[in-house]
Amino acid sequence: MVLKVAVIGCGSIAKNRHLPEYSQNSEAVITAVCDIVEDRAKETAETYQADYYMDYKKMLKEADIDAVSVCLPNYLHAPVSIDALNAGVHVLCEKPMATSTEEADRMIEAAEKNDRKLMIGHNxxxxxxxxxxxxxxxxxxxxxxxxxxxxxxxxxxxxxxxxxxxxxxxxxxxxxxxxxxxxxxxxxxxxxxxxxxxxxxxxxxxxxxxxxxxxxxxxxxxxxxxxxxxxxxxxxxxxxxxxxxxxxxxxxxxxxxxxxxxxxxxxxxxxxxxxxxxxxxxxxxxxxEGGQTTSHVIDHFVSAVQNDTAPLIDGKEGRxxxxxxxxxxxxxxxxxxxxxxx
CATH class of the missing domain: 3.30.360.10 (Dihydrodipicolinate Reductase; domain 2)
Known part of the structure; x- marks a missing residue:
């Protein structure tokens, strides 16, 4: 089954890594994107034929998704990841995973409680x-x-x-x-x-x-x-x-x-x-320019979810x-x- 994914945050790391790498993966499809800057969200959605949102909580309630990439400023990594895990979706979170070990522990706990994958993007x-x-x-x-x-x-x-x-x-x-x-x-x-x-x-x-x-x-x-x-x-x-x-x-x-x-x-x-x-x-x-075209992070995350295997950099490794x-x-x-x- 093809993995339905959303990307939260449409800045440079999403634009240059997450979005194109999901797009290139035959086992994934981008169904939604989210950004507080409407023009950025809308433009990204048009590029990938996806729905766009400006409120990630609304997206988690309404969008048909299996997994999300969290591509936001560092202070939002933990709270948004926890909300997504509690909504029942798998999470690939950019680094650093959190701003404290307490936040990291709550992310790990949410992943375990909801039986969802949590991966940190250490490429x-x-x-x-x-x-x-x-x-x-x-x-x-x-x-x-x-x-x-x-x-x-x-x-x-x-x-x-x-x-x-x-x-x-x-x-x-x-x-x-x-x-x-x-x-x-x-x-x-x-x-x-x-x-x-x-x-x-x-x-x-x-x-x-x-x-x-x-x-x-x-x-x-x-x-x-x-x-x-x-x-x-x-x-x-x-x-x-x-x-x-x-x-x-x-x-x-x-x-x-x-x-x-x-x-x-x-x-x-x-x-x-x-x-x-x-x-x-x-x-x-x-x-x-001329850098490696793929980080392999997205492919690994998609594979971990599809095959129900532990990601190489799970929450505990990220912590x-x-x-x-x-x-x-x-x-x-x-x-x-x-x-x-x-």
């Missing part, structure tokens, strides 16, 4: 180089992993967001957190996935120096320690003005893995015995990654290393 797990690195580490090819550095930075969301420099991304009451929540949470999720390890401690510095209108962080640097004793750094920035950096480097006993750190080879394995293996696995998705970012905020506030929940 970096689907990047081929990241999946290959996870496989190599799990196989023992790198030996004991010692440390890592992972980075996600670009020139800022004003070049991506539908509202440009007036975007909600820069407003604390709507975004709750800046580059660390926009980009850093992706890398927090990714490094957990690649290492198959959880983090126990985090320390952080944040700064607002590049975006004059922002009242959230535009540069963040974290240091992390895992249960296995792996230490590393995570950087998130809206101040990489000339080029995007989406790289990760893993340092191990038997070699080094360089992910998305070379324009040609998406993964380079440099071994201590002198051997170098270059993998050309396809480009990582990007906001720039674990969110907790790292929340812990970083606590570290900034207290100027101390913050111990994460066990």
């Amino acid at each position: 970096q797990r689907f990047v081929p180089s990241h999946q290959k690195a996870r496989e190599l580490i799990a196989s023992g090819a790198l030996g004991k992993v010692y440390s890592f550095r992972t980075t996600f930075g670009h020139g800022g969301p004003e070049g991506w967001s539908a509202d440009g420099t007036d975007s909600w991304f820069f407003k604390k009451d709507e975004a709750f957190i800046g580059a660390m929540g926009d980009l850093g949470v992706h890398k927090a999720d990714l490094i957990r996935y690649i290492l198959q390890d959880e983090f126990t401690e985090v320390g952080a510095f944040v700064e607002t120096s590049a975006k004059e209108k922002a009242d959230v962080d535009d540069n963040a640097a974290l240091i992390l320690k895992s249960k296995k004793g792996i230490i590393g750094t995570l950087a998130a920035s809206w101040a990489y003005t000339s080029a995007e950096d989406n790289s990760t480097v893993i340092y191990g006993e038997k070699g080094i893995l360089r992910l998305e750190d070379d324009p040609v080879s998406s993964l380079i394995a440099q071994y201590a015995n002198g051997e170098t293996v270059r993998y050309e696995l396809g480009a990582i998705q990007s906001n720039d 674990q990654s969110l907790e790292i970012i929340l812990g970083a905020l606590e570290s900034v506030e207290t100027k101390r290393i913050y111990a994460l929940e066990k």
Whole structure:
């Protein structure tokens, strides 16, 4: 049975990822869209031959839908997702999933209570180089992993967001957190996935120096320690003005893995015995023209619902990654290393 979906929020992430990827999936059909800006909702509906709404609660009551994508400002992720789950529809929610662990717990509880799927849109797990690195580490090819550095930075969301420099991304009451929540949470999720390890401690510095209108962080640097004793750094920035950096480097006993750190080879394995293996696995998705055409998130979500399987990034996984970012905020506030929940 074809999955009937709605998209709540018709901004850039919906326009460039969710809507076209649902449209390209033969197992899904877009039946409704919702946005508080009527022209945006109407135009989107016309493009995809769907019904449009300006009130998502009205849409949940009236529209014939099985699932929704929640593509809204961060502070709305949890309440809208919970309402949708309680209405009996499956939810794919953009990251970060919530603004607190309490909100995340309520989302997870709503999904379980209503027997619905809840997936968080951490697309970096689907990047081929990241999946290959996870496989190599799990196989023992790198030996004991010692440390890592992972980075996600670009020139800022004003070049991506539908509202440009007036975007909600820069407003604390709507975004709750800046580059660390926009980009850093992706890398927090990714490094957990690649290492198959959880983090126990985090320390952080944040700064607002590049975006004059922002009242959230535009540069963040974290240091992390895992249960296995792996230490590393995570950087998130809206101040990489000339080029995007989406790289990760893993340092191990038997070699080094360089992910998305070379324009040609998406993964380079440099071994201590002198051997170098270059993998050309396809480009990582990007906001720039010529970026990967699909994030694979939508296809995975549709498949999970259709086949009644657990999504790769369910609510509990999303919560674990969110907790790292929340812990970083606590570290900034207290100027101390913050111990994460066990």
